[in-house]
Ligand SMILES: O=C([O-])CC(=O)C(=O)O
């Protein structure tokens with residue numbers, strides 16, 4: 604598919620997303636009316652640092668068919684699955700639409716190693732992966748619905764890249780921003796990144812203050828959500844911490 608160039612995202616907005624949890628981001632999106640932004644059921648395969656933040660590069664699979672999806676199709680280096688891996692650029696997250704089907708893996712260690720070396724920001728699949736022991740050692744943030752040893756061709760036929768896809772029941776458009784932490788992955792629609800970035804940072808800061816208070820013994824009433832007294836104490840503490 605021909606790609607329409609998209610305006611670059613503000614690096615400070617991306618930094619704000621990186622500093623925010625997926626819990627905070629889903630709340631900010633909920634405030635704007637969006638309730639279906641969390642890719643439920645996916646777990647982190649690789650270590651939980653660094654957090655994942657990157658722009659979606661999508662790959663759509665349809666069900667495989669025995670007369671078409673034979674092992675020799677991979678002799679073609681331009682096969683859509685292989686071509687997709689070789690097109691994902693630095694800062695992009697490869698998002699695979701596997702229709703939530705996991706009886707065969709959507710990729711394995713060699714493909715993900717290539718993705719990692721290409722500087723990708725991550726891999727998200729609503730299917731499964733093979734070679735998960737080796738994948739676990741990669742520096743690349745990787746999220747999947749589990750493991751399966753069978754190769755992808757037994758179940759998946761790669762058809763399209765850079766088209767809107769569904770992943771774990773969430774619409775993901777090319778260029779949307781995927782953020783991943785230990786809870787999982789949230790898809791932030793690209794045009795909403797500048798809208799929620801600053802508020803997300805503020806929510807994180809206020810919640811850090813509230814958590815400190817709760818750990819120090821404060822009850823929920825008046826603290827969470829913060830009433831006027833708690834908000835005043837929060838503002839004073841932030842002013843005190845920035846005073847020369
Ligand atoms: O056949 C596959 O799914 C690919 C594979 O094992 C790998 O990338 O190591």
Ligand SMILES: [Mg+2]
Pocket residue numbers: 711712713733734
């Ligand atoms: Mg392999």
